[in-house]
Each structure stands twice: as structure tokens, then as C-alpha cells.
Amino acid sequence: MLEAAVQRGRQLPTGVALMRAGEPMTALFVVRSGSAKRYSVTLQGCEQVHGFVLPGEAVGLEGFASGRYTCEVSALEPLSYCRVPIRRLEPLLERLPGLRREILRLLGQALEESQRLRCELAQIDARGRVAHFLADLSGRLARRGLSPVEFRLSMSRADIARHLGLTLETVSRALGTFKREGWLRVRARDISVLQPAALVALGSGLA
Amino acid sequence: MLEAAVQRGRQLPTGVALMRAGEPMTALFVVRSGSAKRYSVTLQGCEQVHGFVLPGEAVGLEGFASGRYTCEVSALEPLSYCRVPIRRLEPLLERLPGLRREILRLLGQALEESQRLRCELAQIDARGRVAHFLADLSGRLARRGLSPVEFRLSMSRADIARHLGLTLETVSRALGTFKREGWLRVRARDISVLQPAALVALGSGLA
DNA sequence: CGCGAAACTTGATCCGTGTCAAGTGCTGAC
DNA sequence: GTCAGCACTTGACACGGATCAAGTTTCGCG
Numbered sequence: 001m002l003e004a005a006v007q008r009g010r011q012l013p014t015g016v017a018l019m020r021a022g023e024p025m026t027a028l029f030v031v032r033s034g035s036a037k038r039y040s041v042t043l044q045g046c047e048q049v050h051g052f053v054l055p056g057e058a059v060g061l062e063g064f065a066s067g068r069y070t071c072e073v074s075a076l077e078p079l080s081y082c083r084v085p086i087r088r089l090e091p092l093l094e095r096l097p098g099l100r101r102e103i104l105r106l107l108g109q110a111l112e113e114s115q116r117l118r119c120e121l122a123q124i125d126a127r128g129r130v131a132h133f134l135a136d137l138s139g140r141l142a143r144r145g146l147s148p149v150e151f152r153l154s155m156s157r158a159d160i161a162r163h164l165g166l167t168l169e170t171v172s173r174a175l176g177t178f179k180r181e182g183w184l185r186v187r188a189r190d191i192s193v194l195q196p197a198a199l200v201a202l203g204s205g206l207a
Numbered sequence: 208m209l210e211a212a213v214q215r216g217r218q219l220p221t222g223v224a225l226m227r228a229g230e231p232m233t234a235l236f237v238v239r240s241g242s243a244k245r246y247s248v249t250l251q252g253c254e255q256v257h258g259f260v261l262p263g264e265a266v267g268l269e270g271f272a273s274g275r276y277t278c279e280v281s282a283l284e285p286l287s288y289c290r291v292p293i294r295r296l297e298p299l300l301e302r303l304p305g306l307r308r309e310i311l312r313l314l315g316q317a318l319e320e321s322q323r324l325r326c327e328l329a330q331i332d333a334r335g336r337v338a339h340f341l342a343d344l345s346g347r348l349a350r351r352g353l354s355p356v357e358f359r360l361s362m363s364r365a366d367i368a369r370h371l372g373l374t375l376e377t378v379s380r381a382l383g384t385f386k387r388e389g390w391l392r393v394r395a396r397d398i399s400v401l402q403p404a405a406l407v408a409l410g411s412g413l414a
Numbered sequence: 415c416g417c418g419a420a421a422c423t424t425g426a427t428c429c430g431t432g433t434c435a436a437g438t439g440c441t442g443a444c
Numbered sequence: 445g446t447c448a449g450c451a452c453t454t455g456a457c458a459c460g461g462a463t464c465a466a467g468t469t470t471c472g473c474g
Contacts, residue, residue: 048326064315093307100300107314108271118325119255122372165329167432172453379423
């Protein structure tokens with residue numbers, strides 16, 4: 001029955017938006033493969049990157065607040081995803097307590113994640129933030145069965161910087177440092193993590 | 208029927224915890240009067256302040272992620288609150304679509320709020336953060352019918368600093384500046400906002 | 415009411431990160 | 445293959461906020 005509510009096998013080319021801020025919320029999305037960037041554009045026209053969406057992760061949950069999406073989500077690489085229309089989801093919530101709990105769990109998780117991240121970013125210095133970003137990415141890839149030590153960044157340094165509240169130069173310097181310390185191999189957007197523990201430690205504020 | 212699920216008129220003295228990180232999530236809470244601090248303690252023993260809870264606001268929602276609370280919430284002044292046991296809430300979610308939507312809305316709102324705050328804090332300088340904090344507080348008080356221009360801070364400068372990712376000296380200096388600019392009157396923890404627009408502007412990154 | 419501790423303010427200095435400016439190296443198009 | 449444009453790296457410098465260190469005010473408690 002849940003099966004019937006899910007629209008599978010949808011595709012989106014790089015750079016195209018999955019949702020736009022202000023649009024009525026008509027569905028939740030779950031990314032199958034590829035990755036996307038969640039961001040919003042301030043009045044001054046500068047881009048604030050809320051985060052990145054990896055395979056297996058859901059987007060659109062903030063829409064429950066007002067019935068409208070509150071940020072833009074656009075594909076960083078060719079994307080395949082599922083679409084779960086709210087119309088079809090709502091009646092199921094009545095009959096399926098497990099699904100109800102699952103949706104609440106997803107929302108709770110997103111909330112907890114966001115709060116944790118905020119506190120961490122507020123208290124950690126630039127290199128720590130970049131280390132945290134890499135460690136987090138690595139962990140999320142691992143959860144999907146992808147390699148946590150060899151991966152390709154689908155986002156630019158500028159996107160990372162805007163996500164972490166830094167400048168792209170500072171991100172670049174942090175990566176340079178990690179490379180020099182022997183913690184990473186970096187070639188353009190290809191990353192090999194050589195010392196995962198060092199990144200985790202630095203990213204947790206254990207300096 | 209929802210009425211029957213809510214335990215009203217509960218009290219808590221200053222400094223006492225409403226919930227502790229790691230405890231099983233047994234209930235949601237809604238503050239009636241007073242205020243509280245949401246925080247967690249890092250491995251290094253330093254306190255990270257997630258935010259402050261004002262009358263009319265709910266806490267405990269992050270617990271949906273894992274079934275356990277993920278932060279400490281303790282009273283900054285004598286607190287009165289309602290308790291909504293999850294046991295009693297769950298069956299109601301089946302029968303009341305409106306309540307279901309309301310819970311989803313609350314969670315979505317908390318999520319959106321947290322993400323917005325994170326992006327704002329990441330991009331704004333120290334005085335902007337303090338201005339944003341005051342403008343936000345003012346707005347939330349106004350929503351509850353309290354004065355948005357005359358209020359008493361229930362939290363210390365150190366709490367504000369740890370919330371904003373600053374030091375208490377910097378918070379103090381920012382308040383000093385605002386006072387000198389004629390935007391505020393500050394006497395210890397009593398605040399009078401003289402130029403709300405200036406605070407909102409600075410707090411939105413319009414420098 | 416007065417004492418003492420805690421909260422807060424204010425000042426001086428230092429370090430990290432933003433800013434500005436070249437320089438280098440990918441990548442994709444013709 | 446080569447060229448153009450963009451992404452990224454690296455360097456020099458300035459400035460905002462952290463840190464350290466006194467003072468001052470506020471407030472709880474005897």
C-alpha cells in the first residue's frame with residue numbers, strides 16, 4: 001500500500017531544481033543516486049548552502065511547517081529519485097502506525113542533525129569545520145554502502161565554504177593542510193581519506 | 208479527547224532539569240510561563256546552548272529521532288508547563304488528522320527554524336548575531352502577547368554567547384555598542400528596545 | 415543593611431580568517 | 445590538439461573577535 005503511493009525511477013539532469021523555495025509542498029523526495037544541494041538565496045542575492053543530499057536521504061520535510069518548501073534543492077550530478085505525494089501519504093498515516101512513526105523519526109532526525117550541526121559549527125574553527133564536513137560525508141556514504149575513504153566531491157569548494165560559513169580560500173587552505181599532514185590525498189574533487197580518525201577528532205573539536 | 212491526554216499545571220523551580228540528554232522520550236512539553244535553556248554538554252565538559260524556550264513553545268521534539276531526548280532542558284526561572292505523554296498522544300494521532308498535521312507542522316517549523324538560524328549565524332558577524340538574537344526574542348515575546356520592546360533576559364551573557372558561538376565579552380561589547388548607538392537601553396538584564404528596525408536590519412545581515 | 419561572590423564591563427594584545435591579488439591546473443568545446 | 449574559461453591554490457595584508465586581565469555593578473544571603 002505504501003508502495004502504491006511512491007513514484008519511482010524519476011530522473012533529473014545536473015543543475016536542475018528538484019524543488020524551489022516558496023512552492024506549495026506537494027511531495028517528499030528520496031534520492032536514489034546522485035547528489036543535490038539544498039540552499040536558499042538571501043535578499044542580497046547571496047547563496048546560503050543548507051546542506052547536501054546523498055543517496056538514501058529525504059528532502060522536503062521542512063515543508064510541513066507552512067505547506068510550502070523553504071529552500072531550493074538542485075542536482076549536483078544526474079539524479080534519480082522517488083517522489084512521495086503528500087496527498088497519497090496522508091491517508092496512509094491514518095492506517096499505518098509504523099509509517100507514522102517513521103515520518104516522525106525522519107523529522108526528528110533532521111531536526112536533531114540540524115541542531116547538532118549548528119552548535120558544532122558555532123564552536124569549531126575553520127579547519128575543524130572542514131574536517132567535520134569530510135568526516136560527516138564519509139560516514140553518510142558508508143551508511144549507503146559506498147566507500148568512506150575514496151570518493152568524489154560533487155560540490156565546489158565555494159559550495160562547501162558557503163555551507164560551513166567560510167570562504168572558499170579558507171576551505172582550500174584547510175584541505176592543503178590536511179594533505180600536508182598526510183591525512184588526505186586530494187586531486188581536484190577526488191578525495192582519499194588516509195587518517196579518518198584524525199579528521200573525526202579535529203571535527204569534534206578535540207583540536 | 209486531546210484535553211485528556213495533556214497533563215497541565217506542572218511546576219519546576221529555577222535551575223532544575225525538565226529533561227536530560229539520553230533519557231527515554233516519554234513526553235512532549237509545552238511551556239506555559241517562565242523560560243528554559245536547551246543545551247548539551249560536550250565530551251570536553253563545555254556547554255553548548257541550543258536555544259531558549261519561551262512561553263507557548265514546545266520542547267522534546269528531537270526525541271522522535273531515536274526515542275530518547277538528545278539535550279538537556281533546564282529552567283531559567285520558575286517554570287509552569289504542560290506534559291503530553293507519548294503513550295497517550297500516539298493513539299490520538301490515528302483518529303485526529305488535524306492533530307497529526309499539527310505535530311508535523313511543529314516539527315517542520317522547528318526544523319526550518321533551526322536551519323535558518325544555522326545559516327544566519329554562519330554568515331553574520333558578532334554584532335549582527337547579537338542583534339538577531341534580540342530581534343528574534345522580541346518577535347517571539349510579541350507572538351505571546353508580551354511586550355516586544357521591554358523585557359528581562361532570563362539568561363546570562365555567557366548563555367547568550369554560547370548560543371551564538373561567541374564569547375561573553377563580545378556579547379557585552381555588542382550590547383555596549385547598541386546602547387551607545389541609541390538602539391537599546393540596557394540595565395543589567397533589563398532591555399528596552401528603542402530602535403527595533405535597526406536591530407532587525409543588522410540581524411538580517413544588511414550590516 | 416552590608417558583605418562577598420558572581421555577573422558583567424572595559425581595556426590591551428594576539429591570532430585566525432576574510433579580503434584582495436596573482437598564479438596554476440582542470441575541463442570541455444571547437 | 446589547443447584554447448578559453450572556470451575552479452582551485454597560494455601569498456600578503458588587515459581586521460574582527462578571542463584571550464587575558466583588571467575593574468565595576470548587581471544580587472543573594474546572613
